[in-house]
Amino acid sequence: MQMTISELDGGVRSVHLAGRLDIAGVGAVETRFTIAVANFGGPVIVDLGAVDFLASMGIRMLVASAKAAKGRGGRVVLCRPQPAVAQSLRDTGIDSILPIADDEAAAAALLRG
Amino acid sequence: MSAADAPRTSEGGGSSLAFEVDASFAAIDDANARIERFLGDSGVGATALYRVRLVVEELLTNVAKYAYDAQPGAVAVSVAAIPGGIRVVLSDAGRPFDPTTAPPPAIATSLDDAEIGGLGLLMVRKSTSSLTYSRTDGRNVVEAIVAA
Numbered sequence: 001m002q003m004t005i006s007e008l009d010g011g012v013r014s015v016h017l018a019g020r021l022d023i024a025g026v027g028a029v030e031t032r033f034t035i036a037v038a039n040f041g042g043p044v045i046v047d048l049g050a051v052d053f054l055a056s057m058g059i060r061m062l063v064a065s066a067k068a069a070k071g072r073g074g075r076v077v078l079c080r081p082q083p084a085v086a087q088s089l090r091d092t093g094i095d096s097i098l099p100i101a102d103d104e105a106a107a108a109a110l111l112r113g
Numbered sequence: 114m115s116a117a118d119a120p121r122t123s124e125g126g127g128s129s130l131a132f133e134v135d136a137s138f139a140a141i142d143d144a145n146a147r148i149e150r151f152l153g154d155s156g157v158g159a160t161a162l163y164r165v166r167l168v169v170e171e172l173l174t175n176v177a178k179y180a181y182d183a184q185p186g187a188v189a190v191s192v193a194a195i196p197g198g199i200r201v202v203l204s205d206a207g208r209p210f211d212p213t214t215a216p217p218p219a220i221a222t223s224l225d226d227a228e229i230g231g232l233g234l235l236m237v238r239k240s241t242s243s244l245t246y247s248r249t250d251g252r253n254v255v256e257a258i259v260a261a
Contacts, residue, residue, distance in 0.1 A: 022141070022142075022170050023138050023141055023170065023174055024138075024141070024142050027138075053163070053166060053167075055167065055170045055171060055174070055233070055236075056171055056174070056231075056232040056233035056236055057174065057233075059232055060232070063224070063227050066224055067224055067225070067227060070224055070225075084160065084163045088167070088236055088239075091235065091236060091239040092220075092232045092235060092236060093220035093221060096220075096221075096222060097221050097222070097223055097224045097226075097227050098224065
């Protein structure tokens with residue numbers, strides 16, 4: 001499980017995750033992810049394009065960080081989920097509480113809008 | 114691959130895999146790797162493989178969290194390709210727990226309402242065509258069928 005952060009125009013942060021967001025993957029990145037997303041306090045794109053597996057522990061991490069970010073005035077948009085990952089986000093109703101964008105430009109537009 | 118988890122041919126002519134792992138988070142990856150090696154040779158499609166991984170991940174997570182009250186314990190795993198799908202059976206000797214009757218979490222309508230956690234069994238139900246439970250000889254036995 002890998003995580004990289006890049007800063008985009010307009011104060012938007014992009015957090016790119018790669019690998020399996022299962023119990024082992026969450027264990028590997030949760031602390032850094034929480035700091036990068038929840039403590040940031042600004043708009044964040046979580047790029048799931050390279051996440052090839054999403055378990056409930058991964059969903060828990062995404063929701064908990066988005067919730068904490070909101071408490072600090074930040075906002076989170078999920079971006080580029082692979083089809084099976086997108087299916088799990090729909091199955092669990094996450095798509096109705098967190099915006100999901102098809103690409104980074106659309107995600108940034110959602111955050112600036 | 115050890116001899117203990119070598120695929121074998123069952124009486125029905127289909128192949129199956131059976132092994133036992135610790136009921137711990139650390140064992141989940143190992144279990145899924147064994148299952149993937151086994152199913153990888155059987156022509157199962159990517160969607161079904163994904164669902165099997167998800168079902169095993171979530172059910173083993175539950176067993177590791179709750180079955181043995183954080184004491185060491187074991188869980189038996191068996192996987193078989195059956196007509197139309199893949200059958201996964203997990204069995205543990207921990208406290209009785211029926212995942213088929215556990216109430217599903219309320220689907221949140223806003224981030225503020227979202228409860229953190231409790232989605233694993235919902236994902237298992239969505240990923241399986243059949244999910245059955247029995248308490249047999251002091252063991253929880255959960256059978257999940259993933260459509261091929």
